Amino acid sequence: MKKRTILAGAAGAGILAGAAVFFQRPRSGRVRYSGGYPDEWHRQTDVLVIGGGAAGLSAALSAAENGARVTLVEQNPELGGDSLISGGYFNAVDPLRQAPLGIHDSVELFREQILDSGGGRNSPEVASVLASEAGFSLDWLERHGMRFMPQVVKILGGGFARSHKPLLPRGEGYIRVLSSECRKKKVAIRLGSRAEEIYRDPSGTVTGAAVTDSDGRTAYIRATRGVIVATGGYGANRQLLERLAPRYAPLPHDSQMGATGQAMLEAEAAGARLVNTDLAECVPGSLPQTGFFARIDMDPERMVMVDESGKRFVDETGYRSTIAQAILGLGEGKCWSVADSGAVASFDESIQKDIYRNYYAGAVFRAPTLDGLAREIGVPARALVRTIRQASNRRIQTPPFWAAPIHLHLHTTLGGLEITGRAECVDSDGTPIPGLWAAGEVAGNVHGVNRLGGNGINTAVTFGRIAGREAAKRII
Ligand SMILES: Cc1cc2nc3c(=O)[nH]c(=O)nc-3n(C[C@H](O)[C@H](O)[C@H](O)COP(=O)(O)OP(=O)(O)OC[C@H]3O[C@@H](n4cnc5c(N)ncnc54)[C@H](O)[C@@H]3O)c2cc1C
Numbered sequence: 001m002k003k004r005t006i007l008a009g010a011a012g013a014g015i016l017a018g019a020a021v022f023f024q025r026p027r028s029g030r031v032r033y034s035g036g037y038p039d040e041w042h043r044q045t046d047v048l049v050i051g052g053g054a055a056g057l058s059a060a061l062s063a064a065e066n067g068a069r070v071t072l073v074e075q076n077p078e079l080g081g082d083s084l085i086s087g088g089y090f091n092a093v094d095p096l097r098q099a100p101l102g103i104h105d106s107v108e109l110f111r112e113q114i115l116d117s118g119g120g121r122n123s124p125e126v127a128s129v130l131a132s133e134a135g136f137s138l139d140w141l142e143r144h145g146m147r148f149m150p151q152v153v154k155i156l157g158g159g160f161a162r163s164h165k166p167l168l169p170r171g172e173g174y175i176r177v178l179s180s181e182c183r184k185k186k187v188a189i190r191l192g193s194r195a196e197e198i199y200r201d202p203s204g205t206v207t208g209a210a211v212t213d214s215d216g217r218t219a220y221i222r223a224t225r226g227v228i229v230a231t232g233g234y235g236a237n238r239q240l241l242e243r244l245a246p247r248y249a250p251l252p253h254d255s256q257m258g259a260t261g262q263a264m265l266e267a268e269a270a271g272a273r274l275v276n277t278d279l280a281e282c283v284p285g286s287l288p289q290t291g292f293f294a295r296i297d298m299d300p301e302r303m304v305m306v307d308e309s310g311k312r313f314v315d316e317t318g319y320r321s322t323i324a325q326a327i328l329g330l331g332e333g334k335c336w337s338v339a340d341s342g343a344v345a346s347f348d349e350s351i352q353k354d355i356y357r358n359y360y361a362g363a364v365f366r367a368p369t370l371d372g373l374a375r376e377i378g379v380p381a382r383a384l385v386r387t388i389r390q391a392s393n394r395r396i397q398t399p400p401f402w403a404a405p406i407h408l409h410l411h412t413t414l415g416g417l418e419i420t421g422r423a424e425c426v427d428s429d430g431t432p433i434p435g436l437w438a439a440g441e442v443a444g445n446v447h448g449v450n451r452l453g454g455n456g457i458n459t460a461v462t463f464g465r466i467a468g469r470e471a472a473k474r475i476i
Contacts, residue, residue: 037199038220041208045071047471048209048223049230050195050263053081054171055440055460056230057178060138061144062468064185068225070468072187073211075194076258078240079179081232082412083460086171087298087351089155089163090148090461091454092134097152105163107132112191113159114455117319118448121276126446129421129466134458137465138164143333146177150156156283156300157320159272169350174457180368193359198227198270198436205268206435208403210374225437225474229425230460233413233441234261235280245413253410254285264416264442272425273431275444276415281451282324284337285409286363294358296335296404298351302343304391305406308334310383312391320411321450327408335406336377338388352387358404367402373401412451418442437471439463 047063049056052074053221060072074081093105111131115124142148149168154161166173182189192214199220201207207220234240235255242249253259268274284305286294297303305323307313307330314326327335344355358364367373369386375379388396416437417425424432440460447455 020421022120036197038208038210040220041222042219043071044222044224045069046223046225047071047225047228047468048073048221049228050209051081051230051232051440051442052079052191053230053440053460054083054174054178054457055232055442055464056228057175057182058436058464059230059439059468059471060182060187061178061185061229063228063472064182064187064467064468065219066469066472068472070185070187071190071221073190073193073195075192076212076256076389077192079189079191080171080175080256082255083171083457084175086457087155088159088166088168088169088171088173088457089153089454090134090138090457091158091162092138092164092450092458093131093140093162094135094152095286097150097164098162101151103152105160105162109160110162113452114279114447117159117450120448121279122448123445125421126419126443130446130455130459130462133462133466137461138459140465141174141177144177144181146173153299154301155453156297156316157323158423159319159452163454165348169348173456174461195267196267200270200433204434206433209266214474215357223435224476226437226471228268228438228471229263229417230440230464230467231261231263231440231442231443233259233416234264235259235410235413237261241410246408246413247278248280248282251282251408251410252285252287253337254283256343262277263415267417267425267436267438270436271427272438273418273428273430274416275418276448277444279414280410281320281412281414281447282408283320283411284323284327284406286358286404287407292354292357293351294355294364294404295351296339296344296364296402297337298347299343301393302346302395303337303339304387304394304396306336306379306384306387308339308379310379310387312387319450321452324408325341327406336379336395336403337406338373338384338401338403338468340396340398341400341402342395344402355402355404360418363405366400367397368459370401373403377403412441412456414444414447414449416442416453418445419443419463422470423463424470435474437467439467448454
């Protein structure tokens with residue numbers, strides 16, 4: 001089935017006929033969308049969700065809970081996206097868990113930290129929504145069966161002890177719980193289906209998308225209430241990085257192969273505004289060759305980073321952007337994370353497994369003494385021992401001691417579709433586009449120049465939940 005240019009005044013569904021003209025938005029008279037329009041819709045749903053990570057599944061579940069019929073398309077053969085391979089840490093103000101530990105937190109403090117770390121490049125409105133709604137997202141997940149550890153922790157770049165760790169390893173719990181709840185609510189999930197063009201009708205309303213299955217067949221799906229773009233970042237698309245954020249293109253990346261950014265560009269082609277696409281976040285990682293994640297820096301209060309002279313070069317509890325700059329400042333010089341066996345034992349099983357795999361592959365080091373560790377990694381032993389003694393608050397005291405080489409990885413792209421506090425995409429005037437929402441990492445004005453560690457999954461669930469609700473309730 002071919003698509004063709006949209007007909008001014010034609011109905012949004014059914015077979016369209018007549019001369020083809022490009023759509024112009026009457027209010028400004030400027031051409032906003034010069035793409036095509038399907039001759040015919042093959043399927044109809046109320047809400048079409050693009051992307052099957054935490055944002056997409058949250059959006060689908062929330063839309064279904066609010067009475068909509070929902071179709072979710074995921075281009076990978078399985079659900080999960082980066083959410084599945086993430087560390088799973090979820091930031092939320094949570095007096096029930098924080099107060100017994102003597103942690104005084106508030107939505108205002110969380111909001112200030114998001115804005116402070118964003119360096120003026122994020123939206124105060126959107127940051128406020130994240131700070132105030134993340135706790136509701138946590139409750140919503142728990143009501144659906146998600147289980148978290150009883151205590152909260154401070155993670156690398158998180159800045160504050162409000163990160164919730166799921167009981168299941170990494171992001172598995174989110175995907176299991178959300179996908180099984182979606183199935184109970186009869187959300188139609190199509191795997192191996194890539195959304196391509198996003199269509200707007202002559203009134204400017206988004207009405208559906210073209211979706212191509214792995215067998216190459218394209219279906220035009222009409223979404224009567226709208227489309228939610230929840231397609232994650234573009235860290236796995238080197239060509240796009242070279243165009244949008246060239247300084248990050250040469251780095252190894254942490255994302256799975258679905259982080260292509262193509263649907264974000266389709267939304268842009270349909271008139272949605274992109275922001276901050278030059279920004280990305282880097283974190284320490286291992287060399288990609290071993291294929292396993294080798295990070296022993298998960299708890300920044302129980303490790304130190306040292307350079308090749310055995311000295312600390314950065315405050316490990318600082319923002320990720322500051323840590324990344326300090327690592328880049330070492331030039332070609334090597335650097336290491338050093339922790340003790342107590343810290344390693346506190347990580348979840350799958351992270352420990354990866355550390356051991358790297359140890360047996362010779363990519364992570366372990367020794368019964370700090371002198372021995374210094375010899376293993378080739379730094380001056382006296383300097384390393386002195387550094388660890390001076391950092392006594394880091395509790396690096398239980399042998400064996402561990403060291404992992406630090407290689408900077410592109411962790412998360414920070415730019416994408418500009419959204420409002422209600423997850424609406426906006427056009428170049430900042431006006432919400434009827435029928436188009438975005439949630440999760442594809443949203444570009446949530447974090448600014450730095451994303452606080454633990455603010456990825458909460459962003460996905462929070463804006464997914466909001467987008468799903470808003471789409472289901474849209475009056476048509
Ligand atoms: C290794 C790692 C560890 C992390 N650890 C943490 C952590 O501990 N805490 C935290 O808060 N954040 C963490 N993050 C960040 C966090 O994982 C992401 O910010 C979050 O998961 C993004 O969720 P999402 O749903 O927006 O995107 P994703 O989970 O990436 O899902 C997007 C999905 O959309 C699909 N898609 C893309 N384009 C299309 C298309 N055209 N058609 C159909 N489907 C499409 C993709 O295949 C993908 O499955 C981590 C990230 C990584 C890589």
